[in-house]
Structure formats: structure tokens, C-alpha cells
Amino acid sequence: MSADHSDNPDKPHPDSPLSGPPSDTSRPLAWLPFPADEIDGLPDGLEYAHWDGESDYPTDPARCAFYCLPYMKNKEGVRPLPAMKNLSVVQTLTAGIDHVQPAIAELPPGVRLCNARGVHDASTAELALTLILASLRGIPGFVRAQDAGQWKQGFRPALADKSVLIVGYGSIGSAIEDRLVPFECERVLRVARSPRTTERGPVHPIDDLSRLLPEADVVVLVTPLTPATRGLAGADFLARMKDGALLVNVARGPVVDTEALLAELETGRLRAALDVTDPEPLPAGHPLWHAPGVLITPHVGGPSSAFLPRAKRLLRDQLRRFAAGEPLSHIVTTTG
Template structure:
């Protein structure tokens, strides 16, 4: 298609992400579908230098570092008809004015769920083998464990509780299928028959916590999920249980969690915390029963190309007159991130 007939697109994100999101072959494919200048990346819609390209933009390709698309940004882009987000949640990005105008919004959140689910599966398997504790012991003793020390180790029949059948939660449920786990699920929007199809037994939250050896948190960060795991609920997890959080730190009461971990009653794998990062003096950095990672479960490095590919495919669908495969609707935001 001649470039004059291609829809006009503009990037709006931190430009540091652009080469990973759209490496040369993928950028070439993108430019076959839209008239876009890879050297032009909007950071501030009010910048006079971007006024002309924004005024003609029909599509905004956004990502981490994109300015909020509020009424002012929307006024600078009167022809805008689609926002394709090469990242996860659009909750903090999209203002009411954009929804009111009826602009189509798509997100690569489903693609971003893949590495989070993979990270979580790895941590579940390692936790079931008590890898973190044995690493600490081995560092100190330099001796192989006695047979009696291994009686509680293993993943055969381990009960894994999944909180939230989100995109990540559902992908994790798929990844758990080949393993000999007993999988429990809590999600207020899922019925028992659907949970069974997903390979899990549906339980209320308190029952799931009380019956799981490993609990993995995949609920969205919403007002209704704030501090959903407080002191009373954390106390329901059995002694020696492991809590994995790759969602958001705000879902857990940080003081109550710290008390449980300092006491040694629970173990935790935390890729997210509140605050983030934790202050330098936090005991969680030093505890042998806590495995902390710096928010790395989501797409990083070469995984970003997966997000860019979703954007290119969505743009190709729009150019062909098809609806996006990963459309985000305003009404969905009451229950998804």
C-alpha cells in the first residue's frame, strides 16, 4: 500500500524501550502497515515539536513511560481512533476523555502474562523442593543433607493455591497441568465448572489459604483487593507454607507479612513489595526464608519483542477492518488490572 494511504501512527513512550519492542524486522513489518517515524517518540503532548505529527495521528503506539492520555493530550490528537499499548495495564494511562470519545484501546497484557507465569511456575517448583532453604544450609555446612532432612521435600501432590484467574493466573494454570500438583483456585468471577475446566478446584479465599502448601497471588490491584491478605488471612496459611507474589505489593499488608516472615513461620517469594523497593533496612533482604527479586517477572530484554509483535498484529487487524484481538473496554477495568 502506498505510504500516503497508510494510517498515520506515532510512538508515545520512553524511547529506551523502542529497540527491544520493535527490533528491525518487526519495525519493518510495522512500517508496512502504518506511516510511522521511528525517530519520533512523544514524551509530552504539549511539546510544540510534536504538535504536527500528533495532529495527524490516527494511532498512538504507547508503552512504559507514555504520558497520561487525558483531555489535553486528546485535544492534541483530534484524528486519534486507536491506542495500541505495548505493555500491560492501561489503567493509569487512559483518561475519561478518551473513553468518552470512543477511541479503540488494545493492550499487550496477555503477552506480558507469559513470562510472569513462567517465573511463577519456576518458583513453585523450587519452593516445593525447598531449594532456597537448602541453599542457605549448604552455604553454611558444606555438607549433603541427611535423608531425614528431606522427608518434607517434593512436588508430588503438593497443593498449590492460585488467587485470581487473571491472564497470568490462567496461563499459570496451563503450565501447572503437566505436574503432579493439586491445584486450588479462588476468583469471584469464576464458577466451579469453569475452574474444573482450568484444572483447579474452586474454593473461597479463606479455605484456599488454609489448604494450600504454596499460595500464588495473581489478583489485580483494585480498591477491592487492597490488603486482601491481612494479618488474619496470612495466619490461615499453614506453618512452613510459601507465599508467592508477582502481582502488586499493595495486595498484602506489609507489616503483617514482615511479622510472619521474621518469625520464620512462613516463606515467601516476592517479586513485588510495598513500598517498592523496600527500604535498605528492611529485614526481608536478609531473611533466609525470603527470596526477593526486583520486579523482574514481567517482560524484560528479548521478551519485549513479544509485546511489540502484539501491537503489529493488532495494527494489521485494524488495517484489514477487523476488531483488535486484545481490546480493552472501559467496563472491564472494574475487575482487571
């Protein structure tokens, strides 16, 4: 909850340039969501301020040159951007940048927006595989039976001999395939915005989805959220999926048309495992909670023990490049 400054006139408002201590203005200033002394090897040529989304700013935001948004605090994270008049770099700790793009459009020209490509590959791929296995083998049903003290045996689908379609074959999609290899899938199909050939086989264009969807037992969504992917898994997409197929969404909730998915789930024709939903957070009483054949996790693909060391390595490398005037990694766009 934001602090109330009305009863303390001597306490600066968070938007005030006086809300942090005085500092050395001779060096470029970086705002980081972790204390600088917790990141080994940061370059000496920069000044550092720690801000993780609190009400008060650590310094005047207009002085900030390199800004790393706090993780999992989307609303708080974009709040200081309009005041960052001398910004050069915005670094997210997420692979997706949809939450920050509207604010980026208001920044001065030349600001580089970088994402956290690679930071979440292992963790998100682990969760995708967990959702696939848990859904196919009926783990939620076993947990409910355990709670009721019931012993319920029976045959359930295996991942072995299944066809898996990965929609959005970037670094996370590739990491998912890495983890599918030992499970003896019949084949893995790949789709991406940029078709290409990999050592494992072709990456098909998005236009091939209508042909590939009927061939897949499991469809994994791992695309970014863009105007082109919003509602991608709509009624037509879902209707093309094989009877009994499993839809796994570790991308963004709005990539799936929730009403269209609910219609398929209610008939029992499809199943779903969702780490993201639309709306999100999913409100109590929403029909997705109790739809048949659905497993829901609360957007936990990224936050795991794998996150912190990888995020710190990314920041150390980016700040070293920034201080040395070298090209940054993972530039998604530059404001114009």
C-alpha cells in the same frame, strides 16, 4: 534524565509540536516503542514513529492516533498522553493497566485501552514455578552455603503432593497451571472474579477464599491491581493460610499488605516468594529484604527472551485491525 533545553533556545521542548520531523499527515499516526522496520507485516495505511520514552518526542503528540506505551517505563510512558488530543487507541505491553488508568481518565471520549493479554503468560508462569520450586527446595540457602563453601544436606519440601491455590485465574493463571501439571500436585484450586467451570475443574468466586486458603500449601497471587484487590492478602487472608504455607506474588505489590506479611514471616509461620513488592522498588534497608523465609526477585516476571517476539506479534495484529477498521483485541475499557 530529561534533557535541559534552557541552554539551547533552538532545540524544541519535548512538549512542543515541533520536537519531531515533519511528516505525512494524511495517514493515521502510530507511535511505537520499536522501530517500524523491526516489525514484519505492519499495514501500509499508517504512518509510524518510534518513541521509547526519550526526552524528545518524534512528532507532535496531538497527531498520534495509536499509541503503544514503552515497556517498563511507566512514568515516561504516560507523559505524552495529555497532549494526545486525537488519540483513538492506547496499547500497553503489560497485562496490568493500573499504571496508565489515571492518565486514561483525562483523555477524550472513545479512546480504547488495550492490554497485552497473552504476551507475558509463558514468562510469568515460568517465574511463578521457579519461585515455588526455589522456595520449597531451599535454593537460596544452597546458594548462600555455596558462597561460604559449606555442604549442607537435609530434607526439604517437594512440590509433589502439595495443594496449590491460584488466585486470579486468567490467562497467566491458566499458564501457571499448565506448568504445574507434570509436578504431581495433589490438586490445584482456582479463584477468580468470574467463577466458571473449565476442563480442569471449577474456578471458584473470590468469596470462597476464606474456605479454600486453609487447604493450600502454596498460594499464588496473579490478580490485576484494582480497588477490589488492593490489600487482598491482608491480615485476615494471611491468617487463614495453613501453617508453613508459601505465598507467591507475581501480581502487583499492593495486592499484599506488606506489614501484615512481615508479621507472619517474623513468626516463621508463613514463607513468601515475591516478584513484586510494596513499596517498589524495594528500598535498601527495608525489613522485607531480611525477613526470614522470603525470596525476592525484582519484578522480572515479564522481561525475558519471550517478550519481544510476542510483543511484536501483538502490535502487528492490533495495527492491522486498526488500519482495517476491525474490532481490536484485549480492550479493557473505552473512555466515556
